[in-house]
Amino acid sequence: MRINLRQMSDNQAGTIAAIKVAGDLGRRIRDMGMVPGTAIKIQGRAPLYDPVALRIRGATLTLRNNEADYIEVEVDD
Amino acid sequence: MQATVALAGNPNSGKTTLFNELTGARQHVGNYPGVTVEKKEGTYTHRDFLLHVVDLPGTYSLTAYSLEEVVARDYLVNEKPEVVINIVDSSNLERNLYLAVQFLEMGIPVCIALNMIDVAKKRGIEINADKLSKLLGVPVIPTIARTGQGKTELMESAAHIVQARKRYPALKISYGDDVDRAMLTMEEEIATNGFLTDTYPVRWIALKYMEKDEQILNLGRKLNPELSTRLEAMVQKVSNHLLNTLDTYPEAMIADQRYGYINSILKQGVIYQKYDPNRLYSSDKIDKVLTNRFLGPIIMLVVIAGLFHLVFTYSAAPVGWLESFFDWLGHSLYTILPDGLLRSLIVSGIIDGVGGVLGFVPLIMFMFFGIAFLEDSGYLARVAFMLDRVFRIFGLHGSSVMAFIVSGGIAGGCAVPGVMATRTLKSPRERMATLLTVPFMNCGAKLPVFALLIAAFFARYEAAIMFGITLGAWAGALLVAKLLRVTVIKGASTPFVMELPPYRMPTFKGLAIHTWERTWQYVKKAGTVILGFSIILWAMMTFPVLPESNMAEFESRRQSLLDSVPGSVRAELQRAGTGPGLSGAALNFQKQLRQIDYAEAEAGLRHSVAGRIGTALESVSHWAGFDWRTNIALIGGFAAKEVMVSTLGTAYSLGEVDPEESGSLSMTLARDPGWSPLMALGLIVFTMFYAPCFVSVVCISKESGSWKWGAFAIVFNTLLAFGLAVLIFQTGSALGVLLS
Numbered sequence: 001m002r003i004n005l006r007q008m009s010d011n012q013a014g015t016i017a018a019i020k021v022a023g024d025l026g027r028r029i030r031d032m033g034m035v036p037g038t039a040i041k042i043q044g045r046a047p048l049y050d051p052v053a054l055r056i057r058g059a060t061l062t063l064r065n066n067e068a069d070y071i072e073v074e075v076d077d
Numbered sequence: 078m079q080a081t082v083a084l085a086g087n088p089n090s091g092k093t094t095l096f097n098e099l100t101g102a103r104q105h106v107g108n109y110p111g112v113t114v115e116k117k118e119g120t121y122t123h124r125d126f127l128l129h130v131v132d133l134p135g136t137y138s139l140t141a142y143s144l145e146e147v148v149a150r151d152y153l154v155n156e157k158p159e160v161v162i163n164i165v166d167s168s169n170l171e172r173n174l175y176l177a178v179q180f181l182e183m184g185i186p187v188c189i190a191l192n193m194i195d196v197a198k199k200r201g202i203e204i205n206a207d208k209l210s211k212l213l214g215v216p217v218i219p220t221i222a223r224t225g226q227g228k229t230e231l232m233e234s235a236a237h238i239v240q241a242r243k244r245y246p247a248l249k250i251s252y253g254d255d256v257d258r259a260m261l262t263m264e265e266e267i268a269t270n271g272f273l274t275d276t277y278p279v280r281w282i283a284l285k286y287m288e289k290d291e292q293i294l295n296l297g298r299k300l301n302p303e304l305s306t307r308l309e310a311m312v313q314k315v316s317n318h319l320l321n322t323l324d325t326y327p328e329a330m331i332a333d334q335r336y337g338y339i340n341s342i343l344k345q346g347v348i349y350q351k352y353d354p355n356r357l358y359s360s361d362k363i364d365k366v367l368t369n370r371f372l373g374p375i376i377m378l379v380v381i382a383g384l385f386h387l388v389f390t391y392s393a394a395p396v397g398w399l400e401s402f403f404d405w406l407g408h409s410l411y412t413i414l415p416d417g418l419l420r421s422l423i424v425s426g427i428i429d430g431v432g433g434v435l436g437f438v439p440l441i442m443f444m445f446f447g448i449a450f451l452e453d454s455g456y457l458a459r460v461a462f463m464l465d466r467v468f469r470i471f472g473l474h475g476s477s478v479m480a481f482i483v484s485g486g487i488a489g490g491c492a493v494p495g496v497m498a499t500r501t502l503k504s505p506r507e508r509m510a511t512l513l514t515v516p517f518m519n520c521g522a523k524l525p526v527f528a529l530l531i532a533a534f535f536a537r538y539e540a541a542i543m544f545g546i547t548l549g550a551w552a553g554a555l556l557v558a559k560l561l562r563v564t565v566i567k568g569a570s571t572p573f574v575m576e577l578p579p580y581r582m583p584t585f586k587g588l589a590i591h592t593w594e595r596t597w598q599y600v601k602k603a604g605t606v607i608l609g610f611s612i613i614l615w616a617m618m619t620f621p622v623l624p625e626s627n628m629a630e631f632e633s634r635r636q637s638l639l640d641s642v643p644g645s646v647r648a649e650l651q652r653a654g655t656g657p658g659l660s661g662a663a664l665n666f667q668k669q670l671r672q673i674d675y676a677e678a679e680a681g682l683r684h685s686v687a688g689r690i691g692t693a694l695e696s697v698s699h700w701a702g703f704d705w706r707t708n709i710a711l712i713g714g715f716a717a718k719e720v721m722v723s724t725l726g727t728a729y730s731l732g733e734v735d736p737e738e739s740g741s742l743s744m745t746l747a748r749d750p751g752w753s754p755l756m757a758l759g760l761i762v763f764t765m766f767y768a769p770c771f772v773s774v775v776c777i778s779k780e781s782g783s784w785k786w787g788a789f790a791i792v793f794n795t796l797l798a799f800g801l802a803v804l805i806f807q808t809g810s811a812l813g814v815l816l817s
Contacts, residue, residue, distance in 0.1 A: 013355070022326045024142065025572045027288075030332035031138035032574050033172040038336075041355045047370045048466035051475070051573060057171045058200075058354035060361065060577040062462050064469075067572060 001075055005040075005052070005068035013041040014075035021070040029071070033057050040073065078126040080239040081156070082232075085149060085180070086164035087173050088135035089455075089578035091192045093117075095164055095222035096132040097590050099232070106594055114148045114497075123229065126236045131158065137172075139179040141292040150292075153185055154276055159239045162231065164190045167197035167204055167219070168579075170348060174339045177213070184247030184278050187215045188235045190227070194219040196579075200358060201351030209347045215245075223584055247278050252334045256287060256327055259315045263287075263308055270304055273297060286312055288328045360455075360579035368459050377460060380451070381487055381547070386540050388443040395439035396528075403432030418619070426615030431608055435600065440528065441521045442596045448487055449591040453583035457482065458575065465573055471555040472562025475573050477511040481554065485518035487547070491598075492516040492773040496780055506568040510558045512780055513790060516769035517554040519546055522718035526764050529722055533743035534754040542761075550765050557797070614713055614724055617687040623680060631677040635670065642666050687712070701763065701802035702756035702810075711763070717770045755815035759802040767798035 002017055016038045019029055033056055034040070043053040043060055051062045086092040096104070100119025109116045117132040133152060134145035141147050153161065161180055165173035170191075180187045191206055210217035216234040220227030251257055263283040267274065273282050273296060285293040286308050297305040312327060319325050325333075366372055407428040414420040451457050457479070465475030477499075478486070484495025495515040499508045519527070527546060535542045562568075622628075639647070646662045659667075682688045683705065690712060691705030698708050706725065713724035722742070729745050746752050768791040769777065778787030809815055 018324070019329065022328070025574075026326070027138075027140050027328060027332075028142055028572050028574045030329060031140060031142065031175070032576065033175065033336075035329075035333050035336050037333075039355060043357075043361065044365070044368065046368065046463050046466060047373050050466045051462060053364075053368070053462065053577060055355035055357075055361075057169065059169050059172055060364075060579075061574065062465075062577055063572075063574045064465065067574060 001077075002072055003075060005054075005063075005071040005073050006065045008042045008073060008075065010042050010044055012075060013039065014073040015039050016071060017074045018072045019070060020072065025067060025070070029063075029067070032061055033059065034061070034071065078236065078240065079129070080126070080159040080236070081129045081131065082121075082235055083131045083133050083153065083156075083158040083161045084164060085133045085153075085161050085176070086135060086190075086192075087137050087166065087169075087176060089576065090135070090164045090166040090169075090173060091222040092132065092135055092164045094584060094587055095190065095192065095220065095228070096130065097584075097587055098222055098225045098228055100130055102590075104590075109148050109152065114145060121232060123232055123236075128232060128236065131156075136176065138176060139183070140288065141290050147292055153180075153183065160186045160188055160235045162188050162190055162235055164192050164220075164222070167191045167194045168200050168202060170197075170202075170204065171336075171339055171343060174342075175335060178248065178250070178335050178339060181213065181215070181245075181248035182250070182284065183281050184245050186238050186243070186245050188231065188238055189213070189215055189217045190222075190231050191217055191219040192222050194227075195221050203349040203351075205347050205349075208345065209342070212342045212345060212347065247280055249280065250334055250338045252287075252327075252331045255315050255318055256330055259311050260284070260287060263311055266304065266308065270301065272301055272304055283308075284331070287315070288331060358579070363580050364459070364577070367456070368463055373459075373463055377463060380456070382540075382544055384447045384451070384487060388440065388447055392440040392443045396436060399432075399436040399439065403428060403436060407432065421619065422612070422615055426612050427608065429611075431611060436525075438596060438600060440524060442592055444487075444521065444524075445595040446588055446592045448482070448490070449588045450583055451487075453581070453587060453591075455578045455580045458577050461575070462577060468555075469570060471559040472507065472510055472566075472570070473555075473558055474507045474511070474571065476575070477507065480511050480515050481518055481551070484515035485520040485523070486551065490518065491520045491522070492518065492769055493776050495520075496773060496776040499780065506562065506566045507571060509566045509781060509786075510561050512777055513561060513786065514554040514558045516773050516777075516790065516794065517550050517557065517766055519550050519765065520718065522770065523764055525719045525722045526714070527761060529725070529743050529746070530757045530761055533746040533752070534757040546761060546765065549762070553766060553797075611720070614687065614709075614720070618682055618685045618709070620685060623677070623684050627680060627684075628677070631673060631680075634673050638666070638669055638673065682706075700807065701759050701799065702753070702806040703760065703763075703802075704751050706751075707760060711767065714764065715768055715771055717772070718764065721764065753815065755806060755809040758809070758815060759805040762805055763798045763802040765798070766794055766801060768792075768795045 008014065016034055016036050018036055019026060019034065021029070038056055041055040043055050045052050046062075050065045052065060052068055053060055053062045084092055084096055096117060096119065099121045103121075104117055104119030107116050107118070108114065114134050119130050119132075121128045121130050131152070133149040136143070136146045136149050139146055139150050141150075152158075163177045163180055165177060177187065177189060189209075191204060191209075194204070197204060204219070206217045206219050216238070218227055218231040218234055220231055222228075252260070260280070260283045263286060264279050266272070267282050268279050273293070277285075277293075282293065282297075286297070289312070294305070294309070297308070316327050319327060319330060323330075367376055407424050410428065411420065411424050414423065451460075460482075461475045461478040464478055468475055468477055480495045480499045483490045484492045492515055495518065496512045499512040499515070527543065531539050531542050642662070646660070646666055649660060649663050650666070683692060687709045688705060691708035694708045695703075695705050698704075703711070706729075710721040710724040714721040725742060725746070729742060729749075746757075768774070774787045774790055777790050778784045781787075
């Protein structure tokens with residue numbers, strides 16, 4: 001099932017399907033290791049539920065919910 | 078053999094640790110030309126070679142996303158270091174190689190340090206360095222920067238690259254048929270026109286055009302607008318095609334292919350992972366607690382408050398020693414030197430001024446040590462993560478935290494690097510709001526002022542007051558930021574994508590070097606700017622001297638007092654001097670004489686340039702309870718906040734003649750009837766918020782690109798501070814609190 005990253009729940013895993021943003025944000029997202037085909041897992045959220053922290057390629061990245069909106073993820077069942 | 082080696086790598090790859098391990102104390106910190114990014118350089122000697130090591134800013138990529146990336150790139154292109162040592166985090170190989178691939182694309186001689194190989198092993202990751210080396214075509218040396226393991230091999234292999242003088246052809250990765258084909262045409266155009274080729278490799282220019290790299294595009298448009306337009310059109314064509322067929326962008330395609338290339342290499346038996354790379358390690362388990370919804374913020378407050386407590390507790394003794402030392406020095410010189418302007422200059426101008434500032438060095442050292450610990454351990458990144466949502470409310474960015482903390486968000490920073498740290502912020506509006514509000518933080522220079530006032534009036538509540546001051550500074554800065562973001566700097570917010578590095582125990586060496594650098598910067602400032610300013614201030618407070626007629630009047634008062642005392646007392650004084658065991662009459666006489674001296678000095682100071690300015694301002698400042706001495710000190714504080722301490726010191730020691738009484742300044746203030754805890758509190762708040770020091774104003778103007786903003790900071794902040802101080806003083810006076 002394909003959902004966007006914001007909708008994923010804590011500890012849910014999946015594979016990035018698409019990143020629907022160009023420009024600075026898109027570049028930054030890719031430079032940090034998020035490209036289609038990469039496995040990710042939601043690690044948790046900040047005390048105010050935003051930003052979100054996720055595991056990717058063995059590292060932990062954080063991004064805001066409104067940035068997560070551009071990332072589509074094929075979630076594991 | 079001599080050569081220049083550049084250290085490059087992702088943030089948190091252990092780059093700085095390796096740099097410290099290589100250069101030890103043989104390093105110095107400066108800036109890259111024209112910009113404010115810190116440049117660390119040092120030397121490494123081994124056998125017959127001497128390597129000049131440059132620590133490039135930590136970056137994830139070589140795009141033009143942040144100033145750090147541009148600086149690193151420009152350095153590589155313009156300075157052409159003989160070899161780049163790329164430090165990669167072995168436990169995070171795939172992501173770290175993304176930068177390595179970009180060095181290879183530039184055709185730069187690279188040597189890879191497979192750092193933290195021990196951490197990788199612990200995580201069940203095994204890496205075949207030889208295989209990786211063979212596939213990438215560059216040396217790959219496993220290292221552990223913390224222990225120095227592998228550094229000799231690393232430097233030998235770097236030296237070997239220099240000696241071999243081999244040409245490294247730029248790595249050619251296929252970025253997919255469409256992009257590749259367009260790039261070939263672009264490369265031909267670029268090569269035949271010699272377009273930017275003096276500085277950059279041909280294929281790299283085409284690549285950057287494909288990536289829509291702003292810096293290169295701007296250079297190209299300036300150099301050859303016609304060709305640049307043609308190249309951009311070619312990129313646009315591919316771009317449209319990719320969007321229609323694959324629903325993607327050329328830059329995205331390029332990034333995908335780079336990761337694909339890395340993957341294909343790693344899959345050829347380079348890496349063996351025992352576990353799922355995204356499994357949670359102890360660091361992540363710690364995060365479950367430290368960034369927990371409820372515990373996280375509580376722990377954060379406890380950590381920050383605890384830091385204060387430790388810093389103040391442990392620095393109290395050394396601060397005391399230094400204070401007594403300068404008291405002793407001033408006193409000794411006072412007795413040795415003959416009365417006159419020279420003694421006044423040395424004791425009141427130089428020793429009191431500089432000593433007052435140097436006395437706080439231990440405090441600053443402890444504070445920086447604490448901050449460095451939080452930063453190096455990885456905790457500060459969590460603070461940014463937890464606070465981003467809050468910062469966004471005020472129109473700022475989670476990364477603003479760093480600028481605020483550097484400026485003294487945890488008291489003891491400096492607004493100058495803080496203002497500079499805002500360069501990592503990409504959005505001009507958030508950056509502007511941050512750089513205009515960071516001076517409200519309690520920088521290291523304000524600490525001596527606070528410490529002085531706290532010691533004089535709130536000694537029992539030291540930690541509590543400091544904590545309150547910190548929270549107050551944050552509240553003020555955030556509210557003002559919000560105010561600015563809805564008025565003078567309106568607009569939407571920008572990306573927040575960052576890494577939470579694993580928690581690591583900082584190395585003592587790293588902390589010590591960091592602490593030393595910061596402390597040394599502070600001491601240098603004390604030794605140069607402040608020494609100069611102390612002398613100027615001393616002159617302002619000494620000249621013009623009282624007119625002859627006034628001095629004669631004081632002299633005659635002294636004479637008449639002397640005439641009025643009985644001969645027995647005069648004889649006793651001549652016999653015993655000023656020592657103890659004097660009769661009551663003699664002591665009383667001395668006290669009266671001192672009062673005359675004091676009055677004369679005060680009259681002299683009021684008569685001086687500074688006194689006239691301070692007195693003129695009294696008509697306004699009395700609303701906040703500030704007298705002319707405080708006004709002079711606040712004027713001095715514009716040069717650097719800590720000058721307030723030295724100015725008050727000079728002001729009071731000029732008014733206080735008897736060297737037996739030259740106790741510490743805080744005791745003098747506490748005894749002075751013109752001061753009250755309420756006024757001290759108002760002054761603390763005024764000091765927090767009023768005009769940033771001159772250096773900060775210059776930086777703000779430079780960073781914002783306009784003197785208008787520098788002037789804004791001076792006027793706006795001072796009005797705000799004065800409003801708050803008046804509010805505190807008037808309300809407190811009306812309620813009758815804290816008056817004695």
